[in-house]
Amino acid sequence: MKFGILVNEGPYTHQASDSAYEFAKAAIEKGHEIFRVFFYHDGVNNGTSLAVPPQDDRHIPNQWSELAKDHSVDLVLCVAAAQRRGMLDEDEAKRNGKTSHNVAEGFRISGLGQLIEAGIQADRMVVFGD
Amino acid sequence: MAMLHTVNKSPFEKNSLESCLRLAKAGSAVLLTEDGVVGAMKGTKHSKDVADAMANISFYVLGPDLKARGLSENNVAEGIKVVDYSGFVDLAAEHESVQAWL
Amino acid sequence: MDDGDQIVKKFMYMNRKTPYGTIYALESLEVVLIAAAFDQDVSLVFADDGVYQLMKDQSTEEIGMKNFSPTYSALGDYDIKKIYIEKESLDERGLSLDDLQDLKYEDEDDDWAEKDSIHLVSRDELAEVIDQQDVVFSF
Numbered sequence A: 001m002k003f004g005i006l007v008n009e010g011p012y013t014h015q016a017s018d019s020a021y022e023f024a025k026a027a028i029e030k031g032h033e034i035f036r037v038f039f040y041h042d043g044v045n046n047g048t049s050l051a052v053p054p055q056d057d058r059h060i061p062n063q064w065s066e067l068a069k070d071h072s073v074d075l076v077l078c079v080a081a082a083q084r085r086g087m088l089d090e091d092e093a094k095r096n097g098k099t100s101h102n103v104a105e106g107f108r109i110s111g112l113g114q115l116i117e118a119g120i121q122a123d124r125m126v127v128f129g130d
Numbered sequence B: 001m002a003m004l005h006t007v008n009k010s011p012f013e014k015n016s017l018e019s020c021l022r023l024a025k026a027g028s029a030v031l032l033t034e035d036g037v038v039g040a041m042k043g044t045k046h047s048k049d050v051a052d053a054m055a056n057i058s059f060y061v062l063g064p065d066l067k068a069r070g071l072s073e074n075n076v077a078e079g080i081k082v083v084d085y086s087g088f089v090d091l092a093a094e095h096e097s098v099q100a101w102l
Numbered sequence C: 001m002d003d004g005d006q007i008v009k010k011f012m013y014m015n016r017k018t019p020y021g022t023i024y025a026l027e028s029l030e031v032v033l034i035a036a037a038f039d040q041d042v043s044l045v046f047a048d049d050g051v052y053q054l055m056k057d058q059s060t061e062e063i064g065m066k067n068f069s070p071t072y073s074a075l076g077d078y079d080i081k082k083i084y085i086e087k088e089s090l091d092e093r094g095l096s097l098d099d100l101q102d103l104k105y106e107d108e109d110d111d112w113a114e115k116d117s118i119h120l121v122s123r124d125e126l127a128e129v130i131d132q133q134d135v136v137f138s139f
Helices: A016-029 A041-047 A060-071 A079-084 A090-095 A113-121 B016-023 B034-040 B047-053 B063-068 B085-094 C024-038 C048-054 C069-078 C087-092 C123-131
Strands: A002-007 A033-039 A075-078 A107-110 A124-128 B003-007 B029-032 B058-062 B080-083 B097-101 C010-015 C041-046 C083-086 C104-107 C113-116 C118-121 C135-138
Touching (some): A002 A016, A002 A113, A016 A060, A060 A075, B003 B016, B016 B047, B016 C123, B058 B063, B063 B080, B097 C135, C024 C069, C041 C048, C083 C123
Parallel strands (some): A033 A075, B058 B080, C010 C041
Antiparallel strands (some): C104 C113
16 A cells, blocks of 8 residues: 655654654555655754754654665655755755755655645555644 | 544643544544543543543554553553554554544 | 546645644645645635634734735635535634635636635534545644
């Protein structure tokens, strides 16, 4: 079965991203496909390449990056939400005249249409938020 | 199979569980996760609402979230089934759609 | 042309929060406007504190935020015409439909007659509508 996942909250403050990650891992282990994980609202902050959590804590952005690498999961940050919150990839940074960019490996920035498409294509959409 | 409703808020904090219970149709399922696991415990102010709803809704609670909060499965109200993340995935797959009461 | 493989699902947007205190109402509306381009079966629900999103006469100048409430009246132009409001949520808050914006759409199958987009539904009717959805987005 194909799952779509929506993550509405950023890392650490809320459990939403951790819950979504555990769900995605369990689904993949059971042989399901994760069609896409879409990050919206503060959820876009899960895609930062600049997080430096304490050594003894989980590294949430890295966990997602590894999941994307190991299982080719499509991780999409909403562009409108990302721009508001200072999450830019190289292209977006250039276009907006910024000198740095901060999107972690495995994440890409795209439009809200990707969320609707996930809703259409996936057999089930599961939402994690506050 | 009908809809799977997920509730991740304590009923002591927000009305998510209450709203879910009033709008979930008979035959659907409710999974309590994150702080929502508090709603699964025996002997709370909210236990009766859950027990009443159990007449036509099936209840599940996410074990890993219980354990994280030091809540024992033994204190989960009768009739509520404890599942792990694998069980969460199964519930999502078995039901026609999933609604999160955020 | 055969467009038989075009998937049309029932999408519901569940709004249960007041505007401005958090960004969810605004960003939910942004999704809805994008979703309109996908030719899906779209419904919006306003229940619990979500009914406050549709209040008339919102004025945000003194809180320094953009008043996005006029956008709701444009939903009809986006062909979004199933807007469900739970009656009990209004009653509990001492509100009636008169306190909310009057949302309309023009029915192209009926000589563009102006019709109500808002459906005031009871708890039981709303439960029925929710149960029929394929995808429920809550923010």
